Amino acid sequence: MDVVGLGVPHLKTSGSFIGNANHNSSEFCTRTTTNGHGASITCYSTKKSQDHSTSLAPHSVSLHGLADRNGILRKSHLLEPVINRNPAGQTFCSVGTCTVGQSLVEVPSHATHEKVGVLLLNLGGPETLQDVQPFLFNLFADPDIIRLPRLFRFLQRPLAQLISLLRAPKSKEGYAAIGGGSPLRRITDEQAHALQMVLQAKKMHANVYVGMRYWHPFTEEAIHQIKKDRITKLVVLPLYPQYSISTSGSSIRLLQSIFRQDSYLSGVPVSIIKSWYRREGYIKSMADLIERELQIFSKPEEVMIFFSAHGVPISYVEEAGDPYRDQMEECISLIMEELKSRSISNDYTLAYQSRVGPVQWLKPYTDEVLVELGQKGVKSLLAVPVSFVSEHIETLEEIDMEYKELALESGIENWGRVPALGCTSSFITDLADAVIEALPSAMSMSTEKDSSLVDDTDPVRYAINLFFGSILAFLLLLSPKLISAARNYLN
Numbered sequence: 043m044d045v046v047g048l049g050v051p052h053l054k055t056s057g058s059f060i061g062n063a064n065h066n067s068s069e070f071c072t073r074t075t076t077n078g079h080g081a082s083i084t085c086y087s088t089k090k091s092q093d094h095s096t097s098l099a100p101h102s103v104s105l106h107g108l109a110d111r112n113g114i115l116r117k118s119h120l121l122e123p124v125i126n127r128n129p130a131g132q133t134f135c136s137v138g139t140c141t142v143g144q145s146l147v148e149v150p151s152h153a154t155h156e157k158v159g160v161l162l163l164n165l166g167g168p169e170t171l172q173d174v175q176p177f178l179f180n181l182f183a184d185p186d187i188i189r190l191p192r193l194f195r196f197l198q199r200p201l202a203q204l205i206s207l208l209r210a211p212k213s214k215e216g217y218a219a220i221g222g223g224s225p226l227r228r229i230t231d232e233q234a235h236a237l238q239m240v241l242q243a244k245k246m247h248a249n250v251y252v253g254m255r256y257w258h259p260f261t262e263e264a265i266h267q268i269k270k271d272r273i274t275k276l277v278v279l280p281l282y283p284q285y286s287i288s289t290s291g292s293s294i295r296l297l298q299s300i301f302r303q304d305s306y307l308s309g310v311p312v313s314i315i316k317s318w319y320r321r322e323g324y325i326k327s328m329a330d331l332i333e334r335e336l337q338i339f340s341k342p343e344e345v346m347i348f349f350s351a352h353g354v355p356i357s358y359v360e361e362a363g364d365p366y367r368d369q370m371e372e373c374i375s376l377i378m379e380e381l382k383s384r385s386i387s388n389d390y391t392l393a394y395q396s397r398v399g400p401v402q403w404l405k406p407y408t409d410e411v412l413v414e415l416g417q418k419g420v421k422s423l424l425a426v427p428v429s430f431v432s433e434h435i436e437t438l439e440e441i442d443m444e445y446k447e448l449a450l451e452s453g454i455e456n457w458g459r460v461p462a463l464g465c466t467s468s469f470i471t472d473l474a475d476a477v478i479e480a481l482p483s484a485m486s487m488s489t490e491k492d493s494s495l496v497d498d499t500d501p502v503r504y505a506i507n508l509f510f511g512s513i514l515a516f517l518l519l520l521s522p523k524l525i526s527a528a529r530n531y532l533n
């Protein structure tokens with residue numbers, strides 16, 4: 043209704059006016075939404091201007107809280123003051139939808155008595171060369187990375203030990219070439235900080251945590267802190283735009299198993315953003331980066347846009363139903379559509395990089411396509427890493443060094459590479475919007491036990507498994523197929 047007769051003739055709300063919160067001051071409250079427990083109340087303090095008309099001036103403060111069924115807003119239910127501006131920076135409104143002047147203003151209804159947490163999930167990377175082998179062990183010990191039949195699960199850790207030892211020298215070379223360690227922790231911390239700042243600017247006060255799957259700060263460490271901070275609502279945001287069983291899937295499964303076994307955490311409403319590659323803000327941010335890098339070439343329209351995504355074994359997609367390839371292809375189409383709307387219609391292609399081990403991975407392979415393109419006479423190429431939003435070993439070493447060298451050897455003359463999104467402000471703003479949009483759908487995780495989890499807590503059982511597992515792994519490694527597998531991990 044129109045809120046008139048209060049000296050605020052231009053203010054309307056979608057709910058009903060319920061009276062002054064404080065008769066001695068120029069504050070009033072409106073009931074803007076109702077729920078099962080009462081009404082959601084917005085209070086405004088008004089300001090008298092020089093011509094004695096009363097308005098909600100730009101520096102006015104809105105208060106909001108939950109009223110009881112009779113519409114009485116108790117002091118204990120009053121939440122922190124909130125100032126919300128419309129895009130013109132002039133409108134003040136709080137919970138619900140309010141109309142000020144002619145414009146509708148939607149305001150997220152996050153109650154500030156809640157302690158909101160945002161957990162960013164990422165892969166993690168070794169910070170020093172000494173960390174490389176134990177990091178690789180954690181990675182290969184993950185049943186979502188090396189998927190053994192259930193019967194052979196007891197081999198997971200001995201096999202991880204073996205493969206990590208075999209792989210470590212090659213990995214170390216790569217990390218040494220990019221300065222002796224992964225930049226992932228630093229960049230993810232910067233993204234977390236930037237996200238917290240943007241959320242704050244959008245009036246959502248949240249603690250942002252980083253939980254890595256295979257190195258510090260481990261997901262378990264982040265969750266420990268979340269508990270310590272008594273977070274009451276959590277948004278989980280994996281920093282992978284597209285979902286894969288091996289990345290977001292693995293982190294989410296770990297999270298679920300921890301939450302289900304903890305009485306406090308199992309009651310915390312959680313909202314998980316499984317993938318977000320369709321978001322307009324992300325697509326536009328990627329298109330901005332590509333558009334900018336194209337300008338560096340002398341003939342931008344002749345450049346082949348080469349999307350290079352981290353691969354997964356093909357069995358993930360074709361047997362386990364991983365949506366990764368479909369999502370990747372759709373993501374690339376959306377980016378190209380956005381570029382087309384900006385009159386950029388370059389040729390483009392998608393290939394998959396970073397395969398490890400003896401099995402077939404998603405095709406075509408980046409290295410093979412680069413050679414083919416060179417042979418076909420492509421002279422200018424812009425590489426676009428698309429499965430990850432930070433610089434890491436596979437952009438800094440594999441693309442910038444190995445693939446660049448291969449491309450130049452194959453006849454490509456002009457090479458460029460789009461940087462990872464990192465802390466690009468349009469991107470971080472979009473992540474903040476994703477978090478705000480996800481918050482209302484937060485729900486408690488079930489307390490049921492995940493039967494797929496292997497119980498590693500019994501030390502005797504663990505020792506027996508380790509002993510027999512090592513022998514079996516050793517014997518298996520003597521078979522020709524596994525010898526060739528081992529060679530593949532080494533190279």
Ligand SMILES: C=CC1=C(C)c2cc3[nH]c(cc4nc(cc5[nH]c(cc1n2)c(C)c5CCC(=O)O)C(CCC(=O)O)=C4C)c(C)c3C=C
Pocket residue numbers: 165166167168178181186187188209212213224225226282286288289352353354355398429430433434435436
């Ligand atoms: C979307 C991104 C990623 C997918 C999918 C993915 C699957 C996947 N990875 C391996 C094996 C390794 N990955 C390694 C490093 C690594 N992987 C990703 C991302 C994805 N992995 C990132 C961002 C990183 C780098 C972290 C850093 O330190 O900068 C490594 C270690 C490096 C190396 O030795 O090459 C391995 C090994 C598998 C087997 C897999 C799918 C099953």
Ligand SMILES: [Fe+2]
Pocket residue numbers: 352396
């Ligand atoms: Fe990987």
